[in-house]
Amino acid sequence: MSETISSVVCDAGPVIHLDELECLFLLHDFKDVLLPEAVFDEVSHYRPSALKKLQYNMVRARKGMAGEKVLSTMCKLFALDAGETEALSIMEENPWAIFLTDDASARLVAEQIHYKVYGTVGILVRGIRCGHFAPGELLNILLSIPSRSTLHIKPSLLEEIIIKIKEAYRVS
Amino acid sequence: MKMIHTEVPEQLYKKAIALVEEGWYRDEKEVFSEAIRRFLEAHQPELMERFLREDVEWGLHGNE
Numbered sequence: 148m149s150e151t152i153s154s155v156v157c158d159a160g161p162v163i164h165l166d167e168l169e170c171l172f173l174l175h176d177f178k179d180v181l182l183p184e185a186v187f188d189e190v191s192h193y194r195p196s197a198l199k200k201l202q203y204n205m206v207r208a209r210k211g212m213a214g215e216k217v218l219s220t221m222c223k224l225f226a227l228d229a230g231e232t233e234a235l236s237i238m239e240e241n242p243w244a245i246f247l248t249d250d251a252s253a254r255l256v257a258e259q260i261h262y263k264v265y266g267t268v269g270i271l272v273r274g275i276r277c278g279h280f281a282p283g284e285l286l287n288i289l290l291s292i293p294s295r296s297t298l299h300i301k302p303s304l305l306e307e308i309i310i311k312i313k314e315a316y317r318v319s
Numbered sequence: 320m321k322m323i324h325t326e327v328p329e330q331l332y333k334k335a336i337a338l339v340e341e342g343w344y345r346d347e348k349e350v351f352s353e354a355i356r357r358f359l360e361a362h363q364p365e366l367m368e369r370f371l372r373e374d375v376e377w378g379l380h381g382n383e
Contacts, residue, residue: 226357252361272378
């Protein structure tokens with residue numbers, strides 16, 4: 148079972164958003180952070196500082212040669228960008244990895260193929276479970292999402308998430 | 320039709336114009352309308368809410 152958590156395949160969104168929130172260290176939990184070439188280029192362009200912080204366990208990954216036809220058709224139908232398409236192609240070769248994306252379309256495609264897929268918020272909340280944050284610290288980070296990051300979350304939903312975490316950890 | 324005035328990155332605009340110049344679209348307005356339509360189809364609020372709730376569940380209780 149440990150094999151299932153050893154690697155994550157990253158889309159650009161979570162890398163950029165976690166860096167904006169100064170939480171990129173949360174990805175150090177994983178054995179490998181597989182970054183497709185197109186994602187590497189995108190992060191280099193928009194958030195170069197993130198790449199330095201990821202050096203610990205980052206692996207630049209080339210997309211698989213096989214390129215399953217169903218996957219490639221779905222990526223086109225859902226108008227996924229190069230990074231998302233490459234990431235899903237790398238998931239084909241690493242089906243036990245977790246795919247990290249904040250893009251709804253990419254997540255939908257990954258879900259259809261039964262990959263494990265989560266986003267920035269999942270990694271942040273996991274940070275409490277894995278002992279990186281006290282609940283109060285995570286709540287402060289979540290509250291700062293609208294002002295410090297480019298991750299878009301509806302305010303009422305963010306409030307709902309915060310309440311859920313307060314209830315789970317009995318924080319008043 | 321609603322008229323909007325906005326700024327887009329230079330590279331994005333160039334790519335839109337290239338599609339028009341190659342004859343795929345009549346003008347850049349059509350390109351941007353199509354792009355927005357596709358984005359909105361893929362970003363349905365209920366879907367994004369479900370994904371975020373799943374993130375929280377996994378974050379709190381997941382065992383990977």
